[in-house]
Amino acid sequence: MAPPIRKTWVVLVASVFAQAAISALQLGLPALGPAIHLTAGFDTATIGLLFGLAGVFSAMAVIAWGQVADRTSDRFVSVVGLLVTALALALAAGFALAGQYIWMGVLVVISGISASAPSIGIIKGMSGSFRGHPRLGLAFGIRQAAIPIGAGLAGLALPFIALQAGLSAALIALAAALVAAGVAMAYALRHPGTHHHRVRRKGVPTTTAPKPPIPWRLIAPIFGAATLLTATQVGITALLSLYLFTARNWSYGG
Numbered sequence: 024m025a026p027p028i029r030k031t032w033v034v035l036v037a038s039v040f041a042q043a044a045i046s047a048l049q050l051g052l053p054a055l056g057p058a059i060h061l062t063a064g065f066d067t068a069t070i071g072l073l074f075g076l077a078g079v080f081s082a083m084a085v086i087a088w089g090q091v092a093d094r095t096s097d098r099f100v101s102v103v104g105l106l107v108t109a110l111a112l113a114l115a116a117g118f119a120l121a122g123q124y125i126w127m128g129v130l131v132v133i134s135g136i137s138a139s140a141p142s143i144g145i146i147k148g149m150s151g152s153f154r155g156h157p158r159l160g161l162a163f164g165i166r167q168a169a170i171p172i173g174a175g176l177a178g179l180a181l182p183f184i185a186l187q188a189g190l191s192a193a194l195i196a197l198a199a200a201l202v203a204a205g206v207a208m209a210y211a212l213r214h215p216g217t218h219h220h221r222v223r224r225k226g227v228p229t230t231t232a233p234k235p236p237i238p239w240r241l242i243a244p245i246f247g248a249a250t251l252l253t254a255t256q257v258g259i260t261a262l263l264s265l266y267l268f269t270a271r272n273w274s275y276g277g
Contacts, residue, residue: 031162034152037211038145038166041105041204043173048108048138048197049081050170050257051177052131055193056265057275058185063124067265073128074261077135088140097148098212104140105205109198111137116194141208148212182264186275 056070065073092100115130149166153159177197185193267273 037207042169044204046173047177050174101144107137109201112198116191
């Protein structure tokens with residue numbers, strides 16, 4: 024009996040939810056810069072170092088998580104990455120509540136490392152589930168839209184939660200969103216294989232073709248352009264709220 028086929032719309036909805044949760048961490052967490060400054064007493068340079076290390080280690084971890092995804096499955100990488108990230112944030116919230124802010128910072132960096140795994144799993148899962156689908160481009164466009172949506176919602180919600188209930192509550196809220204995303208991905212990617220399968224011709228033997236070499240000459244310029252684009256986008260906005268709060272005397276709510 025053939026394995027059950029994944030429903031593309033279920034994979035898409037779960038992937039959008041998971042990507043929004045990851046973006047809430049990676050791009051929305053800097054909105055807590057003023058809260059970290061007030062609660063932990065970290066200055067701008069220390070908070071910049073904290074976010075910078077999380078980003079650098081996350082970039083390095085992407086390659087390792089990609090290799091893990093090749094050896095395991097999109098479901099494994101997605102679910103494990105989301106749940107480990109949620110656990111790291113929950114522990115960070117506990118240390119923040121106990122006043123041990125150095126350990127809180129260490130766990131925030133660890134959450135950045137594990138948060139790079141779900142992105143790999145989402146891309147691999149959608150690529151397999153939508154292979155040959157006539158709306159592949161639209162599906163990936165919708166998934167990409169989840170990045171600014173998650174960042175925007177986190178930028179609005181996290182400072183409000185921190186103002187009302189404290190920094191630890193904001194971290195717990197992020198962890199809860201990641202756990203829910205992990206459950207959604209575990210359900211959506213529960214079946215192996217792809218949505219659309221190639222039809223095998225009767226009597227024609229199938230052979231596994233060797234994998235082609237990686238086209239580094241094509242990838243390297245794209246990598247460089249993406250690095251510069253991300254530096255201008257994230258590098259400026261990551262500390263903008265903290266700068267307005269500390270140097271321009273904006274209110275935290277503002």
